[in-house]
Amino acid sequence: MLFVLFLLIILPAFPVRSEELPNVHLKVIGGLGQTSQYKEQEEPFWTKRIPERSGGKITAEISPYDQDGLSGPEVLQFARLGAITIGNVPLAQIASEDPEVAGLDLAGMNPDVSSLRRSIDAYLPTLTALYRDLYSLEVLAIWTNPAQVVFCNKSISGLADLSGFRVRVASAMHADFASGLGASGITIPYKGLMHALQNNVADCAITGAISGYRSGLHTVTSHLEGFTVSWGPNILIANRNAWRRLGEPVQKFLREQLSLLSDEIWAGVERESSQGIACVTGRGPCPIGPPGQMKYVPPSDADGKLVKQVLSDVVLPRWIERCGAECGARWNDTVGRLWGLRATLSEH
Secondary structure, eight states: OOOHHHHHHHOOOOHHHHHGGOOOEEEEESSOOHHIIIIIIHHIIIIIIIHTTTSSSSSEEEEETTTTTOHHHHHHHHHTTOSSSSEEHHHHHHHTTTTTGGSSSSSSTTTSSSHHHHHHHHHHHHHHHHHHHHOOEEEEEEEESOOOEEEEEEEEGGGGGGGGEEEEESSSHEEEEEEHHTOOOOOOOGGGGGHHTTSSSSSSEEEEEHHHHHHGGGGGGGEEEEEEOOOOOEEEEEEEEHHHHHHHHHHHHHHHHHHHHHHHHHHHHHHHHHHHHHHHSSSSSOTSOOOOOEEEEOHHHHHHHHHHIIIIIIIIHHHHHHHHHHHHHHHHIIIHHHOOOOOOOOOO
C-alpha cells in the first residue's frame, strides 16, 4: 500500500539509539482533550513514552487544543508562523479555509476503516507535498477519530427518513450530505449538542458513537443509523523550520515512534467504532459503562445506493466548487481514480 511505502521511505533503516540524541524539550498541541484517543494514547506518548525511549534526552509537554482555547485553523496558523512546533489538527475544522483536506474523507465515500485508509494512501503523498511547499509544514502522521454515525430522537428506518429533519452538522461537507438527503443541516458546537437534541432544536446529529455515549446522547435519542457518514481524520504537522532545527537523529527517532503510535491509534479506531455502537444500543458488551437501549438501524442496500447518489450528485460537486479546478485535478488523479469518481466544476 502507498501509505506503507511512504512510511518505509521516511523511516530509517535502523532505530535511533538514545546516545545519538541531543537534549530536546518539545511543546505539543494535541487533539480533543475529552477523547480516549488523547487521554490514553496521545498524552502518554509524549509525556512518558518519548522520554523513556529516548533515555531522557527528549522530553515533551502536551495540551489539547480545546483546553488551550484554540480551533483547528488557529493551530494550523500558529504552526505556520512557528509559534507551535508540533500540532494535531482536525481536518474537518480547517476545511472551510483549506477545502482540499476534506477530499480524504468526503461524506459517504469511506464506509469502513479499510476504505478510509485506501483514500489516505492515495492522497497522502500529494497532501504532504502541498503542505511542505505551500505552508512550510511537515506532515508527521495522520490518523482519525472513530466512525461518525447518525443519532436521532425520532423514529427512522433508514437514511431516507431523514428528509425534512433538522440534522446537527459540524462542517460544510456534512451540511451538504444532509441537504442531499432532503434534511436541513444545523451547525451546532459539540458542547451544545445534548441540549439541542433534548429540546428538539435538532432532530438528529452526525457524530461519533463512542463520543456520543460518553456525553450521554443515548439518553436523549432513540434511534441510531449505523451507516458511517465519515470519520474525522486528524493530521499531525510540524513547523518545517523548527523541524529542521531538531536535526536528523531527533527527526528519525520521532518518526519511528510516531509510526508506532499511529498504528495503535488506527487499531483503537476500529475497536472504538464498534464499541460505541454496542454501548449506545446494548448490542454487545460495553466495557466503559452501562449500555444504552437505542434502536439500532443497520446499514441497508437502500442506504448504500442513496449515499452513493448523494456523494456524486451533491457532496462532490459542492466540495469542488469550494476547492477549485487545480484541487479537483489533483483529487481526480488520486482519490477519484481509486473510487471511480470525478470532480468537475460546473459551467455557470
